[in-house]
Amino acid sequence: MKRRDFFKVAGAGAAGLVLSQPLQANFSANEKINMALIGCGWQGDFHLQQLLPRNDVNLVAVCDCFQPRLEEFKRRAGDKCDAYKDFRHVLDRKDIDAVIIATPDHWHGLMTIMACQAGKDVFVEKPMTTTVAEGRKVVEAARRHGRVVQVGIQQRTMPVFKHAVNLAHTGRLGRIVRTRAWAGHNAAIPVENHQNPPAGLDWDLWLGPAPWVPYSPQRHYAFRAFRDYAGGELTNWGVHLIDIAMWAMEEEAPRTIQSVAAPTSLLPGEDPIGMEVLYEFKSGVMTWTQATPRFEFEGQTLGTLFEGSMGRAVVTRASCNVKPASLGIPEFHSTGFYSISLGPHHDDFINCIKTRNRPAADCEIGHRSTTACNLGNIAMEMRRKLVWDGAKEQFVNDEAANRKLHRPARAPWLI
Amino acid sequence: MKPSKWYVGRFVGSLILAGGILLSGGVVLGNGWMEALKSGSQEEMAYARHIAPFDGVGKFGELLELVGSPDTQLARTAELIALDIAAETTAHGREDDRRVVTEHIDRFLQSAESLNEKIVAMRLFSRTVTVEHPVDNVVALLSDEHEGIRGRARETLEELGSPPARAALREMVSNGPREDRLAAARSLGLLGDTDSVEYIRPLLREGSEVERASASLSLAEIVGSSEIKSMLDLWREMPEGNARDIAASAVLRLGQRLEESGNGSQALPIYLALAESRHAREVVAGYSGISRVGSGGDISTLKQGLHSDDGRIRLAALAALGRIDADDATLLLVNHYDDLIPSERGPAIVALRQRGDDRASDLFQREVESEDADLQKAAVEALGYVPSVNAIEALSGPALSSEEALASAARESLLRVASVLGGMGYAEEATKAYVVVAESPGASNDQRRMALSGMLRSPSVEAFDAVMAMAEEDALRAEVTGLLIELAAIARVQGDIERANEARDRAFGLDDSGQLRERYLMVLMQMGINKNFDSFLSPLREWQVLGPFRVDSVQEAWNKEFIDPTEIDLDAKVEYDGDKLEWVHLDGQGPMGHVNLLGRLAEVTNAFAFGYTTVISPKRQLAHLRVGTDDGVTVWLNGWQVHDNNAVRPVSFDSDIIPIRLEEGENTILLRVSQHGGGFSFQARLTDRDGNAIKFEEIKR
CATH class of the missing domain: 2.60.120 (Jelly Rolls)
Structure with missing residues (x-):
């Protein structure tokens, strides 16, 4: 169906086709949840690996606008799983209770809202959205429709991080005055080469709400490097690590943000090789460092550090290490099942679908952590220190910066 | 005295040499970054990108010409530099530079021919111009031959959101091509443009049902309670299907905005209307809204739902009764409980738990003994929210269950109950609960640590044996030593000197720092023991x-x-x-x-x-x-x-x-x-x- 024709059917809300789903599930402990996976790429693969062995989930549909990937996932998922190119057909199915959204970032927000409207519970990969305004819209939609929305910041359910944050919250490190998040990663890429889309790819659907541009394989496969689709490394690894830092500090929004980047890359891309963001919070400061894969801090390529008045903790997915030793807090190691990062997060999501409780990484939490990352990128683009009003979700006295809080969606993919 | 020719020549030569060094030695100053950008060297281009934003206004026009270069790397770098320069000029105090850059952008927008140039021009435009700046050059692109550019132009206006941009969008709503009118309306809705109400309202009566409903969704972002009736009327007109879902979403959005602005009571008619619907999902949404903004007078609506033939509605009614601000809701749930089908009793327990009303406590205690594992667990969790001494007794058995999920839930509830009771001064009872948790075989270190911390807040010698047993564990050392000091002091007050010394010595054995000893003496002093410490x-x-x-x-x-x-x-x-x-x-x-x-x-x-x-x-x-x-x-x-x-x-x-x-x-x-x-x-x-x-x-x- 051509975009224009569909627009006539779906309208500006693009809420999908005929829908009648229960807003509140009625599951007993033994009932399986019918789930669909939208997005058959890198991260979708992780979800597929972990969903297939579960005995409390029926994977009834997979979806991707790139045919070769869709066919591969369908083959792995088995005969009882249907395959769709267009996610709206997934949302239209009455038997599907929940969806996992593992598409490129620019689709996350709108797809989540549409899924909520369609009565589905949602597990949406991080970052939850690419703009601050869209994030708030996601939360509004989730609450309005009474949906469980879990954001893929799965460190919230990993025991090593829960342990580390508990140390911070119970005062065992003293008062937390500084946190630091870092990643020896960046999303810099070469200049793009525009060409015809490959066979089997619906480029228009792939673009979705993002501004129209000709196809390039760089945009398709390295979308993180382009601000139209993602926020670079800051919203990739950064959102995981900054989420933990903010959780430890018990902060919801920064007061000021300042960002410097070194475009010392020899390659003109939108994500810098080196970047430092400085956040001021009411209780302390947080820094984000983004660098090359050769970068290490505290012996780790990526991680989060909490610095308190009595001690400090460095936490990664593998371990939590506390100094000084005189605090008597032994090193915590992730082991076994809990070192597989998605497992506990899926558990939590599925449990909340049944109990209707808010999940550990509820969309409000996901929105705040994602917002901090999006603000860092805006500060870099504005090239000046910005003052943020977390309650109003606006910059103070900076109209030009406020324009960057919202990105219009391409019709008909309107929120 | 005139300088000699030799001296002048040497001076001029120095200038030439210096200039040569500056230009040829890779040191780029001032507008030399433009040469670096055009050099073709990736290193030079990256350096130009670094330097240009600080001093690029004077070469901005020349820079924009490079955006259309067939050399994609050069074009891309020029675009990024232009964006950086433009961003710099939006800072306070740079108004003159912003004007200069804006003029260049306007000219560029007018003259742009290729797709890339138009895209970049609009990108620059939306990020640079002031709120008063005319948008005619963007409006002109609304009728571009390329669909992608037309879409971009609308998006640019929305991104700008300035008064001229909104005026252009309103014009689109009134007179634009059909497929663009709703998109423009949506843009105005998202911009919160209350001046657009009269422009969008006609769309409620035009076009297909889906289009009308979509317009109402846009309207829902900008209207107030005075529009509730018209939006509900539109919603009622819609047949079941996509249009109805969108219309329902619209009235819900209006209700949500009213609640967020502190006018929740004004949203009540919306939710009451939805509660009367024939469609279960709308009833469920209505009940949810009533639970937030309703009161005792609205319980009858929810009570009806308990008797619905539709299980989804019954569950929604239960959930809503769990949240509504009405005292009678607890008794209603308790009295209706035995009439519920088994699978709905768990949600009823959850609803009662949310009310935190101890009138449900007996019911919880009864269901702790249930053979239904889910119900039992729900009851165990619920008891944590109605703290009482009886709750401790009821929870002690499940805390030792071999079913880990149940035992863990019971321990969490015990911690919660103990925390409340301890705060109310029931130190002994609280300690009993903490001891159960601490001695529970499956308790995690975190739970035991919380139990010890709780005991520390309201210490009692009931904890003595349990704490002494935990003294061997490194992971709990900090909490144990602190607690032992407290217990030592309490025992001393009570005249049990042997226990007091045992606890004291054990504590000092774990931590022989001066701080702990000082703490011990402080505690003794606070308890009125040994007021004169000199001896x-x-x-x-x-x-x-x-x-x-x-x-x-x-x-x-x-x-x-x-x-x-x-x-x-x-x-x-x-x-x-x-x-x-x-x-x-x-x-x-x-x-x-x-x-x-x-x-x-x-x-x-x-x-x-x-x-x-x-x-x-x-x-x-x-x-x-x-x-x-x-x-x-x-x-x-x-x-x-x-x-x-x-x-x-x-x-x-x-x-x-x-x-x-x-x-x-x-x-x-x-x-x-x-x-x-x-x-x-x-x-x-x-x-x-x-x-x-x-x-x-x-x-x-």
Whole structure:
């Protein structure tokens, strides 16, 4: 169906086709949840690996606008799983209770809202959205429709991080005055080469709400490097690590943000090789460092550090290490099942679908952590220190910066 | 005198040489970045990108010409530099530069031919121009031949959101192509443009049902309670399907906005209307809204839902009764409970749990015994929210269950109940609950740690055996030692000296730091035990102090002799650095005999002061002089130096333990205390070599 024709059917809300789903599930402990996976790429693969062995989930549909990937996932998922190119057909199915959204970032927000409207519970990969305004819209939609929305910041359910944050919250490190998040990663890429889309790819659907541009394989496969689709490394690894830092500090929004980047890359891309963001919070400061894969801090390529008045903790997915030793807090190691990062997060999501409780990484939490990352990128683009009003979700006295809080969606993919 | 030709030539040559170095040596200054950008060298281009934003306004026009270059790398780099320069000019104080850059962008927008140029031009435009700037050049692109550019133009107006942009969008709503009118309406809705209401309202009556409903969704973002009736009327008109879902979403959005603005009661008609719907999902949404903004008068609507044939509606009614602000809801749920089908009893328990009303407590306790595992777990969790002594008893069994999920839930509930009861002063009952958690085989270290922390807040000797058992575990050391000290003190108050000593000794065995010992004494004092600690601690209290001896650096002055330690004359004044210092009396305060030098000697940094006292020992004896000082200390006994510690530290109990020999009769003790900054004080006491108090007299002056 051509975009224009569909627009006539779906309208500006693009809420999908005929829908009648229960807003509140009625599951007993033994009932399986019918789930669909939208997005058959890198991260979708992780979800597929972990969903297939579960005995409390029926994977009834997979979806991707790139045919070769869709066919591969369908083959792995088995005969009882249907395959769709267009996610709206997934949302239209009455038997599907929940969806996992593992598409490129620019689709996350709108797809989540549409899924909520369609009565589905949602597990949406991080970052939850690419703009601050869209994030708030996601939360509004989730609450309005009474949906469980879990954001893929799965460190919230990993025991090593829960342990580390508990140390911070119970005062065992003293008062937390500084946190630091870092990643020896960046999303810099070469200049793009525009060409015809490959066979089997619906480029228009792939673009979705993002501004129209000709196809390039760089945009398709390295979308993180382009601000139209993602926020670079800051919203990739950064959102995981900054989420933990903010959780430890018990902060919801920064007061000021300042960002410097070194475009010392020899390659003109939108994500810098080196970047430092400085956040001021009411209780302390947080820094984000983004660098090359050769970068290490505290012996780790990526991680989060909490610095308190009595001690400090460095936490990664593998371990939590506390100094000084005189605090008597032994090193915590992730082991076994809990070192597989998605497992506990899926558990939590599925449990909340049944109990209707808010999940550990509820969309409000996901929105705040994602917002901090999006603000860092805006500060870099504005090239000046910005003052943020977390309650109003606006910059103070900076109209030009406020324009960057919202990105219009391409019709008909309107929120 | 005219400079010689030779001199002039050499001067000019230097200029040429310098210029050559500047231009050819890769050092790019000022507008040299443009050459670097065009050089074709990736390194130069990256450097240009770094430098240009600081000084690029003058070359902005030339830069924009490069955006259309067939060299994609050059075009892309030029675009990014242009964006950076433009962003810089939006800062306060750069208004003139912003004007210049905007003029260039306007011209670029008008002249752009290729797709890329148009896209970049609009990108620059939306990020740079001021709110008053005309948008005619963007509006012109609304009728571009390329669909992607037309879409971009609308998006640019929405991104801009300025008054001219909104005016252009309103024009689109009124007179634009059909497929663009709704998109423009949505843009205005998202911009919160309340001036657009009259432009969007006609769309409610035009087009397909889906289009009309979509327009109402846009309207829902900008209207108030006065539009509730018209939006509900539209919603009622819609047949089941997509249009109805969108229309329902619209009225829900309006209700949500009213709630967020603090006018929740105005949203109630929306939810009551939805609750009357034939469609289950709308009823569910209505009940949800009623639970948030409704009150006792609305319970009857929810009560109807309990008897619905549709299970989804019944569940929604239960959930709503769990949240609504109405006292009668609890009794309604309790009285209706036995009429529920088994699968709905769990949600009913959850709903009652949310109410936190102890009138449901008996029901919870009953269901803890249920054979239905889900129901049992729900009841166990619920008991945590209606804390009572009976709840502890009811939860103790499940806490020891072999079903880990149930046991863990029971432990969490016990912790919750104990926390509340402890805060209300029921220390014994709270301790019982904590002990169950702590002794529960499957309890995690976190849970046991929380139990210990809870016991610490309201200690009771009921915890004694459990805490002693946990004393062996490294992971719980901090909590256990603190608690043991509290229990030791309590036992002492209650006259159980054996237990008190056992707990005390165990605590000191785990942590022999001065801080813990000091804490123990503080607790004893707070409990009214040993108000006079002197016979227990034997602190020195009668001091004469002299100072401050100000220095440039404590480190450098450490070995300086300010006074002769063998010739102390308490009546003499000491001249130092233009001041005449004299000995003054200061008493040691508190159980430790703490002497605060600040205030008495004036606030100082980088200084020394002396404290002097004389004690009469009944016999010659080996002893310990135990001092705590802020900062470092040198000690003389009877004129002989016995200790020296150039430390930077706060005062702490028994920081330095100095073995000494007291002579029978008078013994003089002189302390020299250093001050780097902050606190400036000391405390000292005499004990035997085992740390026990000794008898002596202090000479008072």
